Amino acid sequence: MKLEIGEVQIEDIKLGEQTKIEDGLLHVSRAELRKLLLEDKRLAAVEMTVARPGDKTRIIPVKDVIEPRVRLDNEITGYPGVTDKMGRVGAGRTLALKGAAVVTTGDIVAIQEGLIDMWGEGAKYTPFSQTCNLVLTFTPRRNLEAHQHEEAVREAGLKAAEYLGKAAENMEPDNINTYDLPAMNKRGEEVEGLPRVAYLKMLIAQGLLHDSYIYGIDAKETLPTWIHPNEILDGALVSGNCVAACDKITTYQHQNNSIILDLYDRHGKDLNFLGVVLTPELTTFTGKVRACEHATGLIKTMGADGVIISEEGYGNPDSDLLQNCKLLEEDGIKTVLITDECAGNDGFSQSLADTSSVAKAVISTGNVSHMVKLDPAERVIGNIGSLANLAGGSGDSFCDDGSIVCELNAIIGSTSEIGYHNLTARQY
């Protein structure tokens, strides 16, 4: 399967009359976009704001982040199973508006979090301080039930990203990245003798606001699935995870999964990238056994020599992470785990909620309880009241000068367990 992602560089976004891209500037028609999004009667209103890198702007609470894309060779232009009909994605040419992002906000429930700071100390901890963000703040219809609310906002964000992506339909990309991974029996000498490496991607699947969707199916209702990495890069995965800002995988990060990109980089050079297995993190022990046994079973069937395992979340998913590791290592398959830690504000608590001596190779993406001090913002997009509900925050979070002290838990993407970011923790 061969996917070409053409990058159209976006330097700025401007709200106006017409939607078009000119000289790196994305113009967005307020009226048209509003009309499109409010077709869904579950949404009563949408506010649109642009947040640029360097603006003293804080966005909170963030529900999802999506990269605007358009598929040129596929009937399916949206997100299959979610905003568009069913079908396969991951082949042909897709254009991405690089440097731009759609950010959805709006409370579904307090503590859903988190925040994106476009400047200062906070900006260091989130990748989305570097993108030009079209922020959509949704007001639901009165008394809208929570499941409906979440779905409406999720779909709206995706539709907006698709709408913006279409503006690039007829443009020449600034550069093209090719992702070509043929079927196993069609790979040639370039992979001979190279170690066979797979990627086991764990997805949160634990109820409303903690869900993930694979081609629109709730991940908790799936058996672990062997999937082509291109499908993930091209929109087969959508995030329904709205809690724990630090390690939730936003749709943007699924679309730009850094482990997939880094493995592709080395494919045919020092490894043979076999593919990806998606596995749900369930709440029950039986579910965990089912998922771990089946996921690792697939990896073994693939004939992997080594596996990278990424997690989403913290707490009970740590048990799945270590069980997956154990089942593979026992079979002689070498693993590297990527996980964040919850080592307390002072860093002295035990990092993971479960331990296993077989986990000998772990990449840490940082301590979620590490405290940071964020400067006062000149502008807050979303709901300023949400600041009071930040993780690690309390009445004392607010300093006299308006700055905020909170845990990394509250910052979008700060401890991303797909290793999207370069934060880490070290033993002292």
Place this chain on the structure above:
Amino acid sequence: MNYMLITNNPLVIEKQAVLLSNNSSNDKQGDNWQVCQEFNDIWELFSEVRSLLQQDWKLLTHPLPANGGLIGSPFRSLILAYQKAENAGYRTQKLLDEAEERWRKKYQAPTEINNADKVKAYQKLDLWALESSLKELKIFEQLGGA
């Protein structure tokens, strides 16, 4: 199968009839649900679960929630099943101890939060996680047993 729902979440207690009727499956098996809800705080809840684990009940759901932010929530709902087996609860007892340890580290003070929005949010998130667990159990029963 004898099930027990242990909870200190007022929202779950309020909706227990609906939750359990939606999920008690197989008439053939004659599932029995008990709901244990008289807890002053989460420590009493953990204590009761521990006690049950030592009497041949086993935890069906993991004692920890899905992310760091929820550890320390004053509400937790867990599902147990009665199953006579040697050392059935050993590994899960350890996980329970670990969970309680984490809760204590997060909350050295009584588990009350002064922010009404936050309280409501914790209740809802616990309810939705429980719904998810009950959904999983239904799937397993349809597959022939958890």
Place this chain on the structure above:
Amino acid sequence: MSEKKPRVVCYLNQFFGQIGGEDKADTPPHIEMKAVGPAGALDTELGDVANVVATVICGDNYINEKDKAYSQVADLINSAEPDLVVAGPAFNAGRYGMACAKACEVAGEELNIPAVSGMYEENPGLDPAKRYAYIVPTPDSAAGMRKALPQMAGLITKILKNEELGPPEEEGYFPRGQRKTLFADKRGSLRAVEMLLKRLAGEDIETELPMPVFDEVEPAPAVREINKSTVALVSSGGIVPAKNPDSIESASATKYGRYSLKGHNDMRQLDYRSIHGGYDSVYANEDGNRVVPLDVMRELEERGEVGKLHDYYYVTTGTGTSVANAKKMGEDIAQELKDSGVQAVILTST
């Protein structure tokens, strides 16, 4: 106005504090407004960096056994207005190590100032102390003093100069179990790919998250017929014959005792006392059944609810016991019990 030199207060036990040996281990804490014993040598090492302005000296038994010892030591250390506390070095002396841990805790919890110490890796005081102090690894005997002091001085210098201390393996202190969050030069996914490639090539890698290793002991299966079984009592509560004939230590025990219960149905019939240094023994001495429940076991025997109470009980003191010693004692006791046909044990701790 010239800058004042930082003030260091040292904590020593009765031996290094030049009071006496084991016979002086019950000495209450006191303070001398000068550097005593090795504190003097440390002062010399520190040169212009700091002054050792006082030494607090306390008997190893006193600080480990008396409830009020902690606050007494805290008051004394505080009275000298230190900027940093040095405890020991304690090498492998268990009670001294635990005492140093208390001094470091004073520094961290009461005074909010840094602490430095030196210990051998197996010293039971290492674990409780490292949270509050930077501890230099030392050999297991005082022969290591000459090397330990300059190493400690090196750390103290950096700390007092507000220099950021590097990771433990670079700076020469035991990892304290603290996770520090910082930015790496490469993103996590890339580090993961590189780590995996190294593993696949058979190369050594360094994990970013060392897993704590817990010595897991799977419990034995439940006793099926307790009414037909022989049950033994084993205690870490330190109740022994009054003369302590086996000289079991009050803390950091290295031995256990085995004493007969034959013909008795109440601990008060025996001239026994608690030698445990870790709890107030008034109530245990009043009624030893509270720690070794002989009276209840005899009742259960009589009612036929247990088969038989084993004639002997085993005891040690469980405070500041090193893991290695506890393990060895456990294995030995278990073997003896097994050889004697015991099927179940009631373990009492305090």
